Amino acid sequence: MKMFNPENVHLPVSGSKKNDGSPWSFQDKVLLGLTPRQYLSQLCRNRVNWLLVLIFGVGIPLIVQRYFYGLAAVTHGSNDYPWGLFLGFGLFGMVPLSASGFLLGTTVTLFGRKDFHPIERLALLNGLLGYFFAVVYLLVDLGMPWRLAYPMFVSLGPAAVLFLVAWHVATYLSVQIAELLPALFEWLNRPAWKHYIAKISLGLTIAGIILSTLHQGALGALFTYAPTKIHPLWLSTDFQWIHFLCSAVFGGLSMVIISSFLISRYASWRCGKEFSSTLHDITLGLGKGASYAVFTYLVIKIVAIAHDNEWEYLLTAWGGYFLLEIAIGVVIPLILFARGVRRGSVTTVRWAAAIAVIGIIWNRLNVAIYCFNYQLYQEVPHWKEVWLTVTLYALYFIVYRFIVYRLPIVFTWNKQSRKP
Amino acid sequence: MVRVKIDLFPLLSLFFIIFPVMPTTAAFAAAVASTVTIDALQELYTPVDFDHLAHAEMYNCTSCHHHTTGTTMQDEKCLKCHKNSPATANVSCSSCHHRRSTALDGAEPHGNYHIDIVGLKGALHLNCLGCHRETGAPCGCIECHDYTEAGRKRFAVQEN
Amino acid sequence: MKTQTSRRTLLKKGLGSAAAAIFLRAKTARSHNIKRYPNSCGVLVDMTRCIGCRSCEAACNAEQKLPSPALPFDDRSLFAQGRHGSKRRTDENHFTVINRYDPPEIDHPLFRKIQCNHCQEPACLSSCFVNAYTKTPEGAVIYNPDVCVGCRTCMIACPFYIPAFRYSSALHPQIVKCQFCYETRLKNNLLPACVEACPQEALLFGKREKLIKIARHRIRNDRDRYVDHIYGEYEAGGTSWLYLSSVEFDQVGFDTTIPHEPILNSVKNFLAMVPMVLTIWPPLFAGFHLLAARRARAEKTRQENNREKADEDV
Numbered sequence: 001m002k003m004f005n006p007e008n009v010h011l012p013v014s015g016s017k018k019n020d021g022s023p024w025s026f027q028d029k030v031l032l033g034l035t036p037r038q039y040l041s042q043l044c045r046n047r048v049n050w051l052l053v054l055i056f057g058v059g060i061p062l063i064v065q066r067y068f069y070g071l072a073a074v075t076h077g078s079n080d081y082p083w084g085l086f087l088g089f090g091l092f093g094m095v096p097l098s099a100s101g102f103l104l105g106t107t108v109t110l111f112g113r114k115d116f117h118p119i120e121r122l123a124l125l126n127g128l129l130g131y132f133f134a135v136v137y138l139l140v141d142l143g144m145p146w147r148l149a150y151p152m153f154v155s156l157g158p159a160a161v162l163f164l165v166a167w168h169v170a171t172y173l174s175v176q177i178a179e180l181l182p183a184l185f186e187w188l189n190r191p192a193w194k195h196y197i198a199k200i201s202l203g204l205t206i207a208g209i210i211l212s213t214l215h216q217g218a219l220g221a222l223f224t225y226a227p228t229k230i231h232p233l234w235l236s237t238d239f240q241w242i243h244f245l246c247s248a249v250f251g252g253l254s255m256v257i258i259s260s261f262l263i264s265r266y267a268s269w270r271c272g273k274e275f276s277s278t279l280h281d282i283t284l285g286l287g288k289g290a291s292y293a294v295f296t297y298l299v300i301k302i303v304a305i306a307h308d309n310e311w312e313y314l315l316t317a318w319g320g321y322f323l324l325e326i327a328i329g330v331v332i333p334l335i336l337f338a339r340g341v342r343r344g345s346v347t348t349v350r351w352a353a354a355i356a357v358i359g360i361i362w363n364r365l366n367v368a369i370y371c372f373n374y375q376l377y378q379e380v381p382h383w384k385e386v387w388l389t390v391t392l393y394a395l396y397f398i399v400y401r402f403i404v405y406r407l408p409i410v411f412t413w414n415k416q417s418r419k420p
Numbered sequence: 421m422v423r424v425k426i427d428l429f430p431l432l433s434l435f436f437i438i439f440p441v442m443p444t445t446a447a448f449a450a451a452v453a454s455t456v457t458i459d460a461l462q463e464l465y466t467p468v469d470f471d472h473l474a475h476a477e478m479y480n481c482t483s484c485h486h487h488t489t490g491t492t493m494q495d496e497k498c499l500k501c502h503k504n505s506p507a508t509a510n511v512s513c514s515s516c517h518h519r520r521s522t523a524l525d526g527a528e529p530h531g532n533y534h535i536d537i538v539g540l541k542g543a544l545h546l547n548c549l550g551c552h553r554e555t556g557a558p559c560g561c562i563e564c565h566d567y568t569e570a571g572r573k574r575f576a577v578q579e580n
Numbered sequence: 581m582k583t584q585t586s587r588r589t590l591l592k593k594g595l596g597s598a599a600a601a602i603f604l605r606a607k608t609a610r611s612h613n614i615k616r617y618p619n620s621c622g623v624l625v626d627m628t629r630c631i632g633c634r635s636c637e638a639a640c641n642a643e644q645k646l647p648s649p650a651l652p653f654d655d656r657s658l659f660a661q662g663r664h665g666s667k668r669r670t671d672e673n674h675f676t677v678i679n680r681y682d683p684p685e686i687d688h689p690l691f692r693k694i695q696c697n698h699c700q701e702p703a704c705l706s707s708c709f710v711n712a713y714t715k716t717p718e719g720a721v722i723y724n725p726d727v728c729v730g731c732r733t734c735m736i737a738c739p740f741y742i743p744a745f746r747y748s749s750a751l752h753p754q755i756v757k758c759q760f761c762y763e764t765r766l767k768n769n770l771l772p773a774c775v776e777a778c779p780q781e782a783l784l785f786g787k788r789e790k791l792i793k794i795a796r797h798r799i800r801n802d803r804d805r806y807v808d809h810i811y812g813e814y815e816a817g818g819t820s821w822l823y824l825s826s827v828e829f830d831q832v833g834f835d836t837t838i839p840h841e842p843i844l845n846s847v848k849n850f851l852a853m854v855p856m857v858l859t860i861w862p863p864l865f866a867g868f869h870l871l872a873a874r875r876a877r878a879e880k881t882r883q884e885n886n887r888e889k890a891d892e893d894v
Contacts, residue, residue: 225737
């Protein structure tokens with residue numbers, strides 16, 4: 001965004017009115033205050049967009065292929081591995097990384113920690129988009145996505161864990177949309193509408209905690225349907241839901257640490273004063289929270305092994321792999337988080353968060369694919385499945401970027417014209 | 421109750437009823453049928469031309485039949501109860517092995533005996549194949565009975 | 581005033597959740613205890629009798645109007661096939677499959693028929709979020725293709741790897757599996773197609789209770805022929821299809837690690853927790869909020885007092 005140099009002081013759009021007091025038009029808001037030609041030229045100059053074009057160039061035909069020729073055309077269509085990357089990464093990986101919404105909502109609205117307020121909206125957006133794209137992945141993976149509403153309205157199977165997931169994700173999506181509506185209303189110059197949302201914000205937050213606890217746990221509980229298929233080290237029928245919930249806590253926090261860092265680094269023009277000035281302390285605060293959660297997770301992982309008396313598995317090859325996952329995905333982030341927080345080093349905390357995010361995704365892929373059917377052959381996803389997964393993630397990135405650039409997520413909306 | 425829908429064995433039953441008596445060696449050749457046509461499962465397979473005489477010459481009657489007419493039981497398991505039973509009057513398979521297995525009738529089994537009498541199709545295949553597999557005699561389906569058109573179609577056999 | 585609103589919200593939420601919890605518990609309790617049908621039917625598979633003729637596969641193919649196989653059903657070369665080093669399994673075009681095993685301690689091969697085992701408490705049924713599966717009083721576990729969404733959770737849940745997915749279809753990609761010929765035969769008092777076709781009576785149809793008695797009878801009468809176990813009597817809570825074998829079951833491809841209780845039991849830990857979260861979380865977190873709000877207010881008042889004091893001092 002090299003357009004936003006000192007000569008264009010009135011840019012970017014960060015309030016309802018221009019400097020001269022006239023309101024921004026809708027087109028101005030969408031195009032970030034640039035002319036269409038300027039907007040297009042900056043789009044083409046951005047190398048990230050070149051990469052995106054490459055991804056979509058291959059990915060879009062693949063999506064068409066999937067819907068016209070069935071899942072077998074883009075995946076191995078394995079009856080032994082019913083869930084591949086779309087769910088292993090898209091659902092089981094995206095949802096824990098989106099726990100940020102309810103965590104920060106709870107911290108700020110419920111516990112009254114106003115010092116985290118500047119990042120609350122980013123956390124909510126991260127949550128909302130994560131969930132939304134988990135549903136998008138689901139729409140690609142489901143045999144008949146047009147029947148998505150069946151468990152809601154047509155034929156109900158209320159005793160199934162997936163029923164709970166479906167309802168809770170759907171409800172929680174609405175809750176998160178409601179929580180983010182104020183940002184949209186500000187952007188649309190309808191501040192009065194915020195009033196209604198503000199009234200129910202406490203209720204929304206509490207609903208968010210309940211729904212999140214249950215569906216984060218439920219995603220873990222889904223695997224307890226396969227007690228004979230998943231390697232015992234990755235499946236504890238008693239603790240699975242707690243493992244998933246607890247790892248979602250540091251997963252969500254880590255994801256906000258990463259995304260706030262990326263925004264402050266690569267879209268600094270967009271960051272408000274409050275956001276920029278507090279990010280250092282907030283990152284450390286989030287890191288502190290994450291370190292507690294990682295520690296708790298490590299403890300209950302060990303408790304689960306003790307509870308099921310699975311120590312001897314640790315000496316097998318699978319045990320080695322398990323210890324590797326714990327070492328890289330849990331212990332290293334734990335040490336880095338602790339050191340970063342104690343020494344006040346934001347960089348260390350960010351490294352810890354990055355490794356933790358990878359660790360979570362790795363863990364979910366292990367449970368869903370790699371350690372699933374551990375007594376059978378190993379499924380390696382089709383390259384088209386991998387590419388499609390990347391394509392959908394690229395779409396997620398674009399939507400994320402589009403919203404952060406425009407809505408008042410990391411800056412405060414200025415109702416009056418800005419002072420020169 | 422469940423009913424078996426197999427059109428079964430009129431000729432076969434007849435045969436076993438007609439040739440039950442083999443009391444002496446002298447009467448053997450006269451009493452034993454040389455060839456028996458078993459036309460069960462006509463739907464998928466052609467009838468079997470069973471060389472009864474050849475089998476009767478190679479083996480004892482008791483190799484295949486539980487008992488012969490006019491004698492008592494030989495099988496140890498049967499003897500436990502049937503030691504003093506009168507000589508049996510009927511040697512035909514179908515007189516005990518009915519169209520369907522006893523598992524299918526509604527009656528609850530009483531005691532431990534006669535609760536697991538296989539159906540006629542099962543009895544014939546178990547009997548014939550049981551021996552054929554041990555002695556290295558032909559075991560393939562179409563080595564005893566060829567496919568009918570319907571059988572060829574069912575088993576998706578490619579026409580040459 | 582603010583506190584009052586919170587309290588009211590709290591009360592409303594609490595009541596709502598309690599109601600939701602009761603509703604949910606009632607629903608889950610209902611299907612936690614899947615009704616067992618004492619008179620249900622099953623099939624006893626005596627593997628010592630099976631000769632691997634694949635008549636059952638051919639009959640199933642004809643009955644279910646499945647596409648013609650690439651190789652004819654009397655082609656035995658197929659037994660050597662199988663992907664990824666595993667044996668053939670059920671898929672969208674094969675609802676039952678015969679596999680050959682050569683256990684070292686016996687001199688002849690054994691053949692294992694796989695198809696849906698029609699569990700007493702089916703994992704597929706309890707995992708289905710659109711309630712597509714039904715356990716009929718006759719014993720069949722059938723599904724309703726009109727509501728299947730294609731989420732494939734039942735494939736995850738089935739400990740026997742039976743449900744298959746029609747991956748190749750763009751318009752009707754859904755679950756398919758053996759239905760015990762429920763619609764076409766069982767309902768009309770006819771034998772399942774595979775059972776009827778079996779020349780060896782290796783497949784014996786009957787009441788499950790009676791089949792267990794017969795199986796015990798066979799084991800007792802011929803201890804050299806059978807191992808002393810009826811596979812399916814207790815596995816996964818009991819199945820309608822039962823198996824007898826002449827070698828240990830794990831040598832002929834059976835999973836002997838399957839628990840002797842319904843798969844649903846391992847999910848119950850989580851399901852039992854759901855009503856607790858629904859009822860305890862709202863008051864708990866609303867309480868936290870009140871405490872936090874009160875502390876913040878106290879802090880504010882204290883600061884104001886201090887300031888006033890300081891002003892007075894000056």
